Amino acid sequence: MHIQTAAVQTLRDFEHGAVVPPVHLASTFELDPATEDGAFAYQRGSNPTRAQLETVLAALDDAAHGFAFASGMAATAAALSTLEVGDEVILSASVYGGTYRLVDLVLPGRGITGRFVDDLDALTDEDFTPATKAVFIETPANPTLRITDLRRIAELAHRHGALVIVDNTFMTPVLQKPLALGADVVVQSATKYLAGHSDLLAGTVTTNDDRLADAYRLAQKAQGGVLPPQDSFRLIQSIKTLPLRLERQQASAERIVEHLADHDRIAQLWYPGLHSEEEARVHASQASGRGAVLSFELAGGLDRVAFLKALRFPAYAVSLGGVESLICRPATMTHEAMTPEARANAGISDEMLRLSVGIEHVDDLIADLDQALAAAG
Structure with a gap:
């Protein structure tokens, strides 16, 4: 089945x-x-x-x-x-x-x-x-x-x-x-x-x-x-709706990753398989998709707070996987229990943002990210 x-x-x-x-x-x-x-x-x-x-x-x-x-x-x-x-x-x-x-x-x-x-x-x-x-x-x-x-x-x-x-x-x-x-x-x-x-x-x-x-x-x-x-x-x-929701969320996340990959206002982007060709190969061998969560860091000189305040759709909140898009700052939200040294060792910078993509129309999400990036400085 x-x-x-x-x-x-x-x-x-x-x-x-x-x-x-x-x-x-x-x-x-x-x-x-x-x-x-x-x-x-x-x-x-x-x-x-x-x-x-x-x-x-x-x-x-x-x-x-x-x-x-x-x-x-x-x-x-x-x-x-x-x-x-x-x-x-x-x-x-x-x-x-x-x-x-x-x-x-x-x-x-x-x-x-x-x-x-x-x-x-x-x-x-x-x-x-x-x-x-x-x-x-x-x-x-x-x-x-x-x-x-x-x-x-x-x-x-x-x-x-x-x-x-x-x-x-x-x-x-x-x-x-x-x-x-x-x-x-x-x-x-x-x-x-x-x-x-x-x-x-x-x-x-x-x-x-x-x-x-x-x-x-x-x-x-x-x-x-x-x-x-x-x-x-x-x-x-x-x-009962999990497969349908996740299919839509993943498709949108893939589009957003493609859009941000060469964006001049994104300094670094994290998504399954992006770290190396070997990790991409391993993931493809054990999973049938890359999911709907990505992380990124703004380019130097941009104002993280201004970017977050300008967003219309992703709520600045912990958690992920919901039908609504959510964005958070792991260093102070999901991973605040870790010491700064432990976060640095784990590769979690103070500027990293984690985006959980919801089921909103992907064009609206991309347009929202673009206007917020423009507002960041």
């Missing part, structure tokens, strides 16, 4: 012939007094509406198990919850700021070490120690859009008994399926493309590993960071 069909048709056969799933709001469920059995008992453990969403999430990733959490960071925390005292996780230096905050400030208190490296593709066998239990990958990276070879890192990590966890938020299952490339776990901030309307917080985890699935099920029940029924229903409905 193509993903465009799976997004719409995974759930069927609802009561009364309804073509959309019902919302089950109950926090508790009646059990059989004789056996104390029941498909559901308490909403934190499981809920029919959330279970339906998790069926859809697994189907999109061709996974055996799917889990829905209250936010992308709750999903990431659950994915890392199998790490124990003395363990180490390797991450890219340019990882999302929220993940950096978790690994840098929270995990050390649990006896877990995070090691941030400049380029995951430069990892060799010598970089792994007995303590290395996981490699956490974003590809494309946020916000540098650098590419990591998932097949190579999966093979390398598995030789040393380490898990491979991939944050697939930027690509979604529409453009990239990390489990098929050797990853053990996929996490997403469903707040972004899956929900798609900047009105819902959610996070997802998918895996084919039964043992890991048991751990994530425990994380849901023990830690309680689960997605409520109403939001689960809304996410099911939003996912």
